[in-house]
Amino acid sequence: MTDIHTGGCQCGALRYRFNAPLKDIAHCHCSMCRRTSGGIVTTWITVPVERFEWTQGTAQGFVSSPGCTRSFCGQCGAQLTLFTEQSPQTIDVTVATFDHPEQALPDRHIWVTTRLPWLHLDEHLPSEEGEAF
Numbered sequence: 001m002t003d004i005h006t007g008g009c010q011c012g013a014l015r016y017r018f019n020a021p022l023k024d025i026a027h028c029h030c031s032m033c034r035r036t037s038g039g040i041v042t043t044w045i046t047v048p049v050e051r052f053e054w055t056q057g058t059a060q061g062f063v064s065s066p067g068c069t070r071s072f073c074g075q076c077g078a079q080l081t082l083f084t085e086q087s088p089q090t091i092d093v094t095v096a097t098f099d100h101p102e103q104a105l106p107d108r109h110i111w112v113t114t115r116l117p118w119l120h121l122d123e124h125l126p127s128e129e130g131e132a133f
Contacts (some may be wrong), residue, residue: 060074
């Protein structure tokens with residue numbers, strides 16, 4: 001399997017590519033991810049920032065908390081990335097926006113202290129109260 005992966009937003013205005021293995025994939029349960037995505041959980045992959053590139057369009061940015069910027073499509077609103085100053089060498093990419101999300105198997109849960117109590121998803125995976133960088 002190749003380490004080159006592609007994806008984009010719903011309307012096609014934004015496209016990206018990264019060259020990295022599909023590892024370090026987490027289901028995030030924080031309230032900010034719920035509110036910015038409109039979903040009950042957001043699954044992210046963390047990749048080296050130098051291996052990620054936008055190949056089409058210009059993403060819009062939203063500072064969701066100090067030092068944390070989420071990128072989204074200005075046309076359809078899809079959230080695609082998250083960059084945090086706590087880990088400036090990496091960028092998180094939403095697995096749901098991959099062209100082939102079925103290839104990205106999550107390996108843990110993060111921010112489980114805010115997990116919705118009725119959500120039961122991949123309960124065999126390890127959990128972190130916050131997130132270890």
